[in-house]
Amino acid sequence: MRIVCIGGGPAGLYFGLLMKKLNPAHDITVVERNRPYDTFGWGVVFSDATMDNMRQWDAETADEIEQAFNHWDDIELHFKGRVIRSGGHGFVGIGRKKLLNILQARCEALGVKLVFEREVDSDREFPDADLVVAADGINSRIRGRHADVFGPDIVTRPNRYIWLGTHKLYDAFTFLFEKTEHGWFQAHVYRFDENTSTFIVECPEHVWKAHGLDAADPQQSIAFCERLFAANLQGARLMTNTRHLRGSAWLNFQRVRCANWSHFNGASHVVLMGDAVHTAHFAIGSGTKLALEDAIELTAQFRRLGDTRERIPEVLARYQEVRAVDVLRLQNAAWNAMEWFEVCGSRYCDPLEPEQFMYSMLTRSQRISHENLRLRDRGWLEGFELWFDRKAGLDATRPVPPMFTPYTVRGVTLKNRVVVSPMAQYSCIDGLPGEFHLVHLGARALGGAGMVVAEMTCTSPDARITPGCPGLWNDAQAAAWKRIVDFVHRETDARIAMQLGHAGPKGSTCAPWEHDGDDKPLPQGNWPLVAASALPYLPDGQRPRAMTRADMDRVRDDFVAATKRAAAAGFDWLELHCAHGYLLSSFISPLTNRRDDEYGGPLGNRLRYPLEVFAAVRAAWPQDRPMSVRISAHDWVDGGITPADAVEIARAFKAAGADMIDCSSGQVSVEQKPTYGRMYQTPFADRIRNEAGIATIAVGAISEADHVNSIIAAGRADLCAIARPHLANPAWTLTEAAKIGFAAVGWPKQYRAAKKQLETGFARERSAAPGNAEGGRG
Ligand SMILES: Cc1cc2nc3c(=O)[nH]c(=O)nc-3n(C[C@H](O)[C@H](O)[C@H](O)COP(=O)(O)OP(=O)(O)OC[C@H]3O[C@@H](n4cnc5c(N)ncnc54)[C@H](O)[C@@H]3O)c2cc1C
Numbered sequence: 001m002r003i004v005c006i007g008g009g010p011a012g013l014y015f016g017l018l019m020k021k022l023n024p025a026h027d028i029t030v031v032e033r034n035r036p037y038d039t040f041g042w043g044v045v046f047s048d049a050t051m052d053n054m055r056q057w058d059a060e061t062a063d064e065i066e067q068a069f070n071h072w073d074d075i076e077l078h079f080k081g082r083v084i085r086s087g088g089h090g091f092v093g094i095g096r097k098k099l100l101n102i103l104q105a106r107c108e109a110l111g112v113k114l115v116f117e118r119e120v121d122s123d124r125e126f127p128d129a130d131l132v133v134a135a136d137g138i139n140s141r142i143r144g145r146h147a148d149v150f151g152p153d154i155v156t157r158p159n160r161y162i163w164l165g166t167h168k169l170y171d172a173f174t175f176l177f178e179k180t181e182h183g184w185f186q187a188h189v190y191r192f193d194e195n196t197s198t199f200i201v202e203c204p205e206h207v208w209k210a211h212g213l214d215a216a217d218p219q220q221s222i223a224f225c226e227r228l229f230a231a232n233l234q235g236a237r238l239m240t241n242t243r244h245l246r247g248s249a250w251l252n253f254q255r256v257r258c259a260n261w262s263h264f265n266g267a268s269h270v271v272l273m274g275d276a277v278h279t280a281h282f283a284i285g286s287g288t289k290l291a292l293e294d295a296i297e298l299t300a301q302f303r304r305l306g307d308t309r310e311r312i313p314e315v316l317a318r319y320q321e322v323r324a325v326d327v328l329r330l331q332n333a334a335w336n337a338m339e340w341f342e343v344c345g346s347r348y349c350d351p352l353e354p355e356q357f358m359y360s361m362l363t364r365s366q367r368i369s370h371e372n373l374r375l376r377d378r379g380w381l382e383g384f385e386l387w388f389d390r391k392a393g394l395d396a397t398r399p400v401p402p403m404f405t406p407y408t409v410r411g412v413t414l415k416n417r418v419v420v421s422p423m424a425q426y427s428c429i430d431g432l433p434g435e436f437h438l439v440h441l442g443a444r445a446l447g448g449a450g451m452v453v454a455e456m457t458c459t460s461p462d463a464r465i466t467p468g469c470p471g472l473w474n475d476a477q478a479a480a481w482k483r484i485v486d487f488v489h490r491e492t493d494a495r496i497a498m499q500l501g502h503a504g505p506k507g508s509t510c511a512p513w514e515h516d517g518d519d520k521p522l523p524q525g526n527w528p529l530v531a532a533s534a535l536p537y538l539p540d541g542q543r544p545r546a547m548t549r550a551d552m553d554r555v556r557d558d559f560v561a562a563t564k565r566a567a568a569a570g571f572d573w574l575e576l577h578c579a580h581g582y583l584l585s586s587f588i589s590p591l592t593n594r595r596d597d598e599y600g601g602p603l604g605n606r607l608r609y610p611l612e613v614f615a616a617v618r619a620a621w622p623q624d625r626p627m628s629v630r631i632s633a634h635d636w637v638d639g640g641i642t643p644a645d646a647v648e649i650a651r652a653f654k655a656a657g658a659d660m661i662d663c664s665s666g667q668v669s670v671e672q673k674p675t676y677g678r679m680y681q682t683p684f685a686d687r688i689r690n691e692a693g694i695a696t697i698a699v700g701a702i703s704e705a706d707h708v709n710s711i712i713a714a715g716r717a718d719l720c721a722i723a724r725p726h727l728a729n730p731a732w733t734l735t736e737a738a739k740i741g742f743a744a745v746g747w748p749k750q751y752r753a754a755k756k757q758l759e760t761g762f763a764r765e766r767s768a769a770p771g772n773a774e775g776g777r778g
């Protein structure tokens, strides 16, 4: 085959040499606009795993790289006058020039033709080529030429960065954070050869502008950065590589993704590779890794399917199929890491202490969890746990995982950070909780959670979602709840919360297992509905009537009466349900609130009635008992509530006296398009906690102790509410403690006989797991 690679970066060169090695009969040319052995850039980083992969494909290149690279394990943070270091992270750093020189020399040794100083304008310049590989980097001209086919999706990110070098040598991957009068800057620093380190400086656009850096030339920018990081640089100079644009100015990262990776131009097949087809932010240091792995995969497909002209279409299709999945996974992780650095100045730098800031930074991609950190550096993690334990008021000598630290708010202390999330059971008659509820909530209170939250309990008969929902509008219901509360207090050391709500437009519907199921109107016996506006939840659902002021007074007074009953029944905690499209939520979301009075319009107006109810309830609820508010932090619909709005909503409830925001999302509109995934709502809890400065409860797809520990330790939330896993296993907390080998957790005396057995079983599983010789804790 005749192959032309446009671009002599890592992708083009490595593919050229791998294909030549696969079959020396191939005629391969790499065309590069720069001069030979002359390239831009400082150092690049990739992981040990990439090196292993490369070794399997060309041991010679891998050997050369290995001799030239710097290997280091540690990450070091310089923040608020402190230096914190943790190990076990495993990176490889190499100068970009050195890497390219190795690849160029290897290409020449194998007989790949290298053509330098030729600027390619179009893939049609090589009509004899069977295959044209467009490895022409992030600004790929070839991608631009066939944009209609490749379908590039390019997102420009808000932060500014400048790629510099220094002769100061760092022995760890180092992160420097400096606060200025206009905001925070950070530097990502790593050594890549015997006398140079890469030094990338980054900040938000508004901070960059406020310092006048938009008008600064490269030398002025360097002088600014040298002053900013003077304490760390200790006289070392920063350098730019002005020959290449990347080194000469402040850039915005561009995330590139393409719908199609290949195309037939009438003469040759054209395929995109490396940065031309996808980019990954430097926060995760993987652009070069992706480029090299693209080259490996395309070669692998030729080897598997046949390296002849005829097989090219099949090979290219398979190459995209396989690579697109890996790339997406990495881009997602890189996206999280990138966002962390974009928001850290406004979200984490000021509120978090250095220990927690380090933890948050290390787990920024959400690919590294608490137990991953333990495997990487047990000493550092246990030191962190002890720090966290002390903050939580524990005087522990052995580290207690964050999940099992107590939490105090007002006069209530929860023994740990796990909450049984409210879950409607639709099993009452006339709103009266019965034996089912005693057993259901009682079992979960025995199961180790710090607190159980009763399901949404309604303030009047017409406030119910279904005829099976519980209420607190009469004394019989209050007495029935008291029986449950008394059981929990007498037999367990868990706390119990009441969640008060009004179904609003989503009322008068069937239980999930009856008739047409969830959210569908009752076939008969419906009651009239009220809502912020006269909009049904389902297009063919029952239409509510817009509340009048008299309705608002009545409902507010019903909430207050139910609150007093909840207090008298002995509940420890009260949650006001302002989420999921129910009555109070219907006021908050612009999708469901179309009022033209003072309760509609801007968010401040839409919050007016929910805040009025909150204030009345707070006044009726004992001062030493906490109140949380459950909100939908994202409607997942264009034009609906966004996470930024949720911060404002949280601020408003905080100002009104709320102790915590329980951060759920969705169920406000049938148009919603949520993005589900592990801990998918936790970013809302994180943002609200750290921007609005109020404690939060994270909820949603939190399913193991590792998740809870990571969330609590990083300061993304203060409590974790776990719903469905508690339906499967009332003793979820006790089970998870045994799973991670944490034995210092109390079991109900009646059940203690099972504790050791469960712990031993899990300990056996852990020690059988590959690469894990971990012992028990606590
Ligand atoms: C600040 C910063 C830090 C980074 N840090 C890391 C890191 O730590 N680790 C990491 O893995 N990656 C890092 N990267 C990303 C990395 O540089 C790229 O992902 C990687 O080089 C991609 O390889 P490539 O071969 O696809 O493209 P490139 O390396 O960009 O190579 C493209 C080549 O094509 C040539 N070319 C372009 N157009 C033409 C044309 N029309 N005619 C002829 N030649 C052309 C260019 O001169 C260039 O040599 C970083 C990037 C930046 C901006």
Ligand SMILES: Cc1cc2nc3c(=O)[nH]c(=O)nc-3n(C[C@H](O)[C@H](O)[C@H](O)COP(=O)(O)O)c2cc1C
Residues within 6 Å of the ligand: 421, 422, 423, 424, 425, 455, 456, 499, 577, 579, 630, 664, 699, 700, 701, 702, 721, 722, 723, 724, 725
């Ligand atoms: C059966 C069931 C009933 C629920 N009822 C309520 C409820 O009454 N009040 C509420 O705020 N959320 C309710 N939810 C939502 C849960 O509290 C929780 O936010 C959601 O299930 C996501 O958590 P998970 O992934 O741990 O299940 C319910 C969820 C389930 C599965």
